[in-house]
Each structure stands twice: as structure tokens, then as C-alpha cells.
Amino acid sequence: xxxIEKYREAFISTxxxxxxxxxxxxxxxxxxxDSVGHMGLMAELEDSFDIFLETDDIIDFSSFKxxxxxxxxxxxxxxx
Amino acid sequence: MLKNKNIIIxxxxxxxxxxxxxxxxxxxxxLWACFQKESPDVYKSxxxxxxxxxxxxxxxxFDFLDPDKIKEAVxxxxxxxxxxxxxxxxxxxxxxxxxxxxxxxDIKETFEINFNSQILFTQYISxxxxxxxYGSIIFTSSITAFDGNMGQLSYGASKSALISAVKTLSIExxxxxxxxxxxxxxxxxxxxxxxxxxxxxxNIINKTSLKRIGLPExxxxxxxxxxxxxxxxxxxxIIRIDGGxx
Numbered sequence: 001x002x003x004i005e006k007y008r009e010a011f012i013s014t015x016x017x018x019x020x021x022x023x024x025x026x027x028x029x030x031x032x033x034d035s036v037g038h039m040g041l042m043a044e045l046e047d048s049f050d051i052f053l054e055t056d057d058i059i060d061f062s063s064f065k066x067x068x069x070x071x072x073x074x075x076x077x078x079x080x
Numbered sequence: 081m082l083k084n085k086n087i088i089i090x091x092x093x094x095x096x097x098x099x100x101x102x103x104x105x106x107x108x109x110x111l112w113a114c115f116q117k118e119s120p121d122v123y124k125s126x127x128x129x130x131x132x133x134x135x136x137x138x139x140x141x142f143d144f145l146d147p148d149k150i151k152e153a154v155x156x157x158x159x160x161x162x163x164x165x166x167x168x169x170x171x172x173x174x175x176x177x178x179x180x181x182x183x184x185x186d187i188k189e190t191f192e193i194n195f196n197s198q199i200l201f202t203q204y205i206s207x208x209x210x211x212x213x214y215g216s217i218i219f220t221s222s223i224t225a226f227d228g229n230m231g232q233l234s235y236g237a238s239k240s241a242l243i244s245a246v247k248t249l250s251i252e253x254x255x256x257x258x259x260x261x262x263x264x265x266x267x268x269x270x271x272x273x274x275x276x277x278x279x280x281x282x283n284i285i286n287k288t289s290l291k292r293i294g295l296p297e298x299x300x301x302x303x304x305x306x307x308x309x310x311x312x313x314x315x316x317x318i319i320r321i322d323g324g325x326x
Contacts, residue, residue, distance in 0.1 A: 036255060043211045052155060055203070 003049075003078045007071070010044040011064065023080070026063040049076050081308050083108030086162045088205060090114040090144075090198075091171030093122070095270030096220070099296030100168060100303050101137075105129040107304060111137045112157055114171065116144070144171055144197035145189070154204040166216040166307035167205045169198045172238075174272060176231040187234040194238035199245060206249075209258050217253075218306050219246055219262040223322050226264065230280065239264075243318055250316030259315035263302050266322025268294040289324025 001009070011022035015032035027033055033041070042058050045051070045067075051074040053061075061067050068078045082104055089104065091097030092113040101113050115122055118141045126137045140156060142149035157164070172194045175186040202217060209215030221243050223229075224236035242262055250260040267273055267284045273293070285293055299321050305311050306319075 039207065039210050043207060046207075047211070052151065052158075 006048045007078050010048050014041045014044045023064050081107045085165040086110045087166040088112040089168045096296045096299045097170040100300040103300035105133045110135050113137050114140045144193045150201055164208055168303050169219045174235040178231050190234040191238050195241045210256050213257040215258040216307050217260045221262045221264040223264050223266045261306050262318045264318050264320045265299050266325050287326055
């Protein structure tokens with residue numbers, strides 16, 4: 001599985017997305033991505049990429065796109 | 081009571097922490113036991129407990145004044161890939177001094193160890209608990225937080241801060257099945273207590289209904305209760321263990 005596939009899968013499985021494309025998602029743009037869902041997403045990404053997200057990055061993780069930039073700090077390059 | 085449960089305990093070197101490590105082992109829990117420093121005695125103690133009770137204990141060595149080491153410890157816990165049933169925060173310090181003699185650096189260090197670092201550690205561990213929708217987190221406050229005590233401004237204030245943290249965390253984490261409570265020990269027979277003035281200790285003991293000092297095992301029993309399913313409907317509470325202090 002490529003990084004972009006793993007990254008997309010983290011959103012799809014955390015928020016149980018069926019018909020929504022995760023690439024346009026922003027924090028609180030759907031009911032599932034609330035503060036509790038956000039921590040679930042962070043946990044899923046940490047497990048998928050074996051990283052440890054800093055609190056500042058968890059706060060800054062405001063959208064699917066912003067997350068791609070943040071992941072670069074952890075040497076995870078996601079090619080869209 | 082804790083058979084096959086996996087628990088993290090901080091401050092295992094001595095006093096209440098050490099008694100809790102022994103008590104939890106005796107009751108079948110597997111442990112991540114956190115110590116400030118590595119020593120042959122630590123390994124000897126762990127070897128005794130693991131062979132006697134057929135459990136595993138992973139020792140973790142870190143200083144609560146070093147955030148990078150805290151993170152390293154959390155990563156070791158995460159890499160074990162085990163359910164975390166409970167976190168028992170016991171590590172703490174006291175730097176007693178009457179108000180006009182208190183050094184600001186001592187207040188900062190007391191808060192750093194007794195509050196800030198414990199919150200940081202708990203933030204990391206609770207993130208792991210969120211994945212499993214389950215967990216029990218316990219802090220160690222003190223009766224000083226409620227009643228005050230001569231020379232213990234910084235200690236008491238840091239322990240009061242933990243009470244406030246328990247109230248908020250219990251609300252925030254309950255939707256994810258995580259309970260948060262604290263114990264507030266009174267005068268307990270530990271090295272920390274033995275450093276206090278005998279007269280001061282006796283004064284407090286005389287104010288208890290039971291007229292005696294508490295034992296570390298008696299505090300450990302409450303941690304055990306709060307980590308177990310017996311306390312499944314208890315969260316956001318501070319349980320005094322003070323022999324009926326009036």
C-alpha cells in the first residue's frame with residue numbers, strides 16, 4: 001500500500017466514509033470529524049505510519065491537505 | 081482482582097509507588113513500572129515479583145523533568161502493543177518551606193514534576209487509551225490540597241491543581257470510556273513523611289479517628305479498586321485515605 005493509500009484509508013476507516021471523498025475534508029466539515037473523531041484520526045495515522053505526532057501538529061492538523069504537509073515533518077511523503 | 085490487566089505505575093522506587101507495584105503484582109497485573117533512576121535493587125525487586133506471581137514487568141527509567149525521556153518511555157509502551165487498562169500516577173516531590181522562605185525555583189520544580197509532567201505523560205497515555213475506548217487513570221493528590229499544611233504551599237497547590245485536572249479530564253474522556261480519579265492520602269508511612277517534623281506528623285495523627293499513621297499498602301488498595309471493574313461507575317472523584325482526619 002502506498003503512503004497516499006494509507007493516508008486516505010486512515011480518514012475512510014476513522015470516519016466510516018462511504019461516498020465522501022476524503023481529499024476535500026476539513027476539521028468539523030462533517031459530523032464525524034469533531035474533537036473526539038480528530039483524536040481517533042491522529043491515533044490511526046500514528047499507527048499506520050509508526051510515528052508520534054506532537055501536540056502542536058495535532059492542533060494544526062486542520063484538513064486533509066494540511067495533514068499532508070504535517071506528515072512531511074515525520075519523513076512521511078505523501079504524493080497526491 | 082487485576083489478573084491479566086496491564087497497568088502503568090509511576091514513582092515505583094519507594095514508598096506508595098513501590099507498595100503499589102508489589103500489591104498490583106500480587107493481584108496478577110502486568111506492569112510498566114516507571115522509575116526515576118536505574119539501580120540493581122530495581123531489577124532484583126522486579127525479578128522477585130515476576131517469578132513469584134507469573135506476570136511481566138517492564139521497567140522504564142526516566143526523569144519527569146525531561147520531556148524527551150517521557151516521550152521515549154511512551155514509545156516503549158506503545159511498541160509493546162498491549163491494551164493499557166490503567167495508569168497510576170504516583171511520582172511526586174515535596175520541597176517544604178514556610179511562605180516567606182519559598183524559592184520560586186522550588187515552586188517551579190514542584191509544579192513541573194507534580195503537575196505539568198504528569199499531565200504531559202497522561203496526555204500521551206490517554207491517546208493510546210482512546211484507541212481502545214477504555215482505561216482508568218488515577219492521580220495522587222493529597223489531603224494538603226484540601227486542608228493545607230504548614231510549609232507545604234507549593235506541594236499543596238500542585239496537588240490542588242491535580243484535583244482540578246481530574247474534574248475536567250473525567251468529563252472530557254468519559255465519552256471514550258476512560259475514567260479519571262484521584263486519591264488524596266493523609267499521613268502515610270513513607271520516606272517523604274519521615275522527612276517531616278515528628279511533632280507535625282503526630283499532630284495530624286492525633287486528629288485522625290483511627291489515631292495511627294496510614295500504610296502505603298492501604299493507599300495501594302484504593303488504586304487497585306480504582307483500576308478494577310469494581311469501580312466501573314466511578315469517575316471524577318477524589319478519594320481521601322486519611323484515617324478519618326477531622
